[in-house]
Amino acid sequence: MNLNNLNKRTFNKRGLRYIPQLPGVYLYFDNKETPIYIGKSNNLRNRVSSYFSADLMAQTAKMISEVKKFSAINVGSELEALLLEARLINKFKPKYNVSLKDDKHPLYIRITQEIYPQVLTARRKEVEKAGMSFFGPFPSAGNVRWVLKFFRRIFPFSQHKLGKKPCLYSQMGLCNPCPNEIVKIQNNKRKQNLTKQYRQNVFFIKAILSGRFSFVERALEKKMKLLSKNKNYEEAAKIRDQLTKIKYITQPITPVSHFLKNPNLLEDIRQNELNKLSVFLKNFIDLKPQLSKIEAFDVAHLSGTKPTASMVTFVDGEPEKSLYRHFRITQIKGRSDTDSMAEVAKRRLKHLNDWGKPDLIIVDGGKAQVNVFKKIFKKTNIPIVGLAKSNERLVIPISKNALNTNNFVERVLPKGPARNLVQRLRNEAHRFARKYHHNLLQKILLQNF
Numbered sequence: 035m036n037l038n039n040l041n042k043r044t045f046n047k048r049g050l051r052y053i054p055q056l057p058g059v060y061l062y063f064d065n066k067e068t069p070i071y072i073g074k075s076n077n078l079r080n081r082v083s084s085y086f087s088a089d090l091m092a093q094t095a096k097m098i099s100e101v102k103k104f105s106a107i108n109v110g111s112e113l114e115a116l117l118l119e120a121r122l123i124n125k126f127k128p129k130y131n132v133s134l135k136d137d138k139h140p141l142y143i144r145i146t147q148e149i150y151p152q153v154l155t156a157r158r159k160e161v162e163k164a165g166m167s168f169f170g171p172f173p174s175a176g177n178v179r180w181v182l183k184f185f186r187r188i189f190p191f192s193q194h195k196l197g198k199k200p201c202l203y204s205q206m207g208l209c210n211p212c213p214n215e216i217v218k219i220q221n222n223k224r225k226q227n228l229t230k231q232y233r234q235n236v237f238f239i240k241a242i243l244s245g246r247f248s249f250v251e252r253a254l255e256k257k258m259k260l261l262s263k264n265k266n267y268e269e270a271a272k273i274r275d276q277l278t279k280i281k282y283i284t285q286p287i288t289p290v291s292h293f294l295k296n297p298n299l300l301e302d303i304r305q306n307e308l309n310k311l312s313v314f315l316k317n318f319i320d321l322k323p324q325l326s327k328i329e330a331f332d333v334a335h336l337s338g339t340k341p342t343a344s345m346v347t348f349v350d351g352e353p354e355k356s357l358y359r360h361f362r363i364t365q366i367k368g369r370s371d372t373d374s375m376a377e378v379a380k381r382r383l384k385h386l387n388d389w390g391k392p393d394l395i396i397v398d399g400g401k402a403q404v405n406v407f408k409k410i411f412k413k414t415n416i417p418i419v420g421l422a423k424s425n426e427r428l429v430i431p432i433s434k435n436a437l438n439t440n441n442f443v444e445r446v447l448p449k450g451p452a453r454n455l456v457q458r459l460r461n462e463a464h465r466f467a468r469k470y471h472h473n474l475l476q477k478i479l480l481q482n483f
Contacts, residue, residue, distance in 0.1 A: 037061075037067070037069070037126075039296075039297055040061070040105040040107075040297050041105060041297070042063060042067065042103040042104070042105050043103060043104060043105070044102070044103060045062070045101045045102055045103055045104045047083075047086055049104065050079060050082060050083050052106075053078045053079040053082055053106050054078060054079060054106075054108055054352065055077050055078070055079045055080065055353075055355060056077070056078060056108050056109075056300075056352060056353075057074075057075070057076045057077075057078070057108070057109050057110065057111055057112055057114065057115045058074070058075065058078045058106055058107050058108040058109050058115055058118075058300075059072060059073070059074050059106070059107045059109065059115055059118050059119050059122060060072070060073055060074075060075070060078055060081065060082055060104060060105070060106045060107075061104060061105045061106075061107075061122070062097070062101040062103075062104050062128075062130075063101065063102060063103040063104065063105070064100050064101065064102055065100075065102045067102075067103065069122075069126045069128045070097065070100060070101065070128050070129055070130050071097055071101070071128050071130040071131060072119060072122045072123050072126065072128050072131060073119065074115040074116060074118070074119040075115070076112055076115070078106050078108070082104065082106070085098055085101075093130075097130045105297070107293060107297045107300075108300040108301070109293060109300055110300060110303070114293070116177055116180075118293050118294075120177075121294065122294075141155050141156065141157065141175050141177075141178040142155065142156045142157075142168045142169060142178075143155060143156075143168070143169040143178060143181065143182065143243060144156040144167065144168050144169075145167040145169075145236060145239070145240060147167070149213075149229070149233075150192055150196070150213035150216070150229070150232055150233075151191075151192075151233070151236045152191070152192050152193055152194070152195075153182065153185075153186075153191040153192075153193065153236065153239060154193055155175075155178050155182075156168060167240060169243040169244070185239050185242065186208050187208070187279065188276050188279045188280060189235035189236070189238050189239050189276070190203075190207060190208050190209055190210040190211075190235060191208075191209065191232075191235055191236055191239065192209050192212065192213050192232075193209075194209075194214075196213055196214060196217060197214050198214065199214060200212045200214050200215050201214060211228040211231060211232050213232065215228075216228045216229055216232065238250050238253070238254075242280075247280070250280060251277065251280060254273055254276055254277050254280065255277065257273055258270050258273040258274055258277065261273065301350075303351075303451070304350060304351025304352060304455075305350070305351065306451050307351050307451040307452060307454055307455035308325045308326070308350070308351050308455065309325075309451075310450060310451040310452040310455075311325065311451075311452040311455055311456065312324075312325040313452075314445075314447065314452050315394075315417070315419070315428075315430070318430045318432050318443055318445075319417045319419070319430060319431070319432065320417065321393065321394065321417055322393050325393050325394060326349060326350055326393055327347065327348070327349050327390065327391075327392045327393050327394075328347070328348045328392060328393060328394045328395075328396065328459060329345055329346070329347050329382075329392040329394070329395050329396070330345070330346050330347075330348075330395075330396045330397075330398070330421075330459040330460060330462070330463040331343060331344065331345050331375070331378060331382075331395070331396070331397045331398060331407075331463060332344050332398040332460075332463035332464050332466070332467040333363075333371050333374045333375060333378070333398065333467065334464075334467035334468050341363040341374050342360060342361060342362055342363060342467055343360075343361040343363060343374060343375070343377075343378045343467060344358070344359070344360055344361070344463050344464075344466040344467035345358065345359040345360075345361070345378070345382065345463075346358050346459065346462045346463045346466050347392070348455075348458075348459055348462075351455060353462060357389065357390070358466060359382075359389075360466070360467075361377070361378050361381060363377055363378075364377070371399060371402075371403065372399075372402045372403060372406050375397060375399070375403050375406045375407065376406045376410065379406060379407045379410040379411065380410055383410055383411060383414075386414065391414070391416065392416060393416075393417075394416070394417050394418075394419070395407060395411070395416055395417070395418045395419075396418075396419055396420070396421055396456065396459055396460070397418065397419075397420050397421070398420075398421055398423075398460065398463060398464070399420050399421070399422070399423075399429075400420050400422050400429050401420070401429055401442055403420055404418055404419065404420040404429055404431055404442075405431075408431055418431070419431070421456060421460055422444070426446060426447045426453055426456060426457065427444050427445065427446050427447075428444070428445050428446075428447060428456070429442055429444050430442060430443050430444070430445065
């Protein structure tokens, strides 16, 4: 990577407004424009602004006194930020990134070769030992813990030698089946099945760490279909949950080398997503020549209790959190999603001037939810589509008559840029609605305690 390609700004508070609230990597340069520190964050602006605090530790304050310029590279996820940070530190070896200069610090993930393999961590000096598989190195111990913590929730594994009692983590479902329990089983068939299940968990972890994401997904899908065919719906549901979590962490990841070649790559990716979604929708509805501002709405409730709704806004393909809104549903008919959507639509319509007018609205749901919004927004000419709960299926009204409920097309978004954008919108709206709903329920529980 040529550092001359980076947009370097003077390190002061005025430069903060140019930093997005997105995941990425930041680089600090001295007066010779040599990188002296490289870090990552899920929110670049908040992280860089924290260095202007008056309460810095001595070593950090010394580093900041040498910083003259800085750059930021946006990426799409925490995982991408982690990989890019490690690659840049390894390449430029900034003097204040001392953690990676110490050979004893970088950690690997190691998997032992036993009947019941353990998934552990290892220092650099242990890599040459026989009888283990190694993956890494990772930039810090925190990175390793993050990776293992996430994987263990999907594919439980052991971190202990065989003993007489089930381990503590087995009770939490994180070492399941626990090898200590398996070895005590007298029924040979059951023992073989549980051993196979445990070893398969470790096998899938190895495959993911090796980048074989598609292989793992296909294997799980095949297993889930077989269980469903045999009417073993409970076990099939467990596999489905594993698949959902796997797809979350293995959503399309851009190779780190691409960010090194083009620091503005994320902006290019997002623009391509918007263009693809625009082309897809223009087959059915009228859109602006340039799609930019998209709002997504979702309703959250638990059996009708304290229903809430969320509005999230993406501008140029990225979250604009200053435009997020929560809605507490107040009407008596709030138990119905369509009634809740109607209330939200009416309240949103009142703020077209001060909140701004979106280029597209996406509502969580099907024809009923789309019709509610379409009827209330009929004079605005804002295009509205629905996102059904299965297979990323868009519900698109194609009638010019806002009250006509019959003219819809339903199309599954093909895998690719447009689908990636809609998935991020849906997931963010869902997360934001659930967060507010859980906060309200927590207040009720505390009041009744």
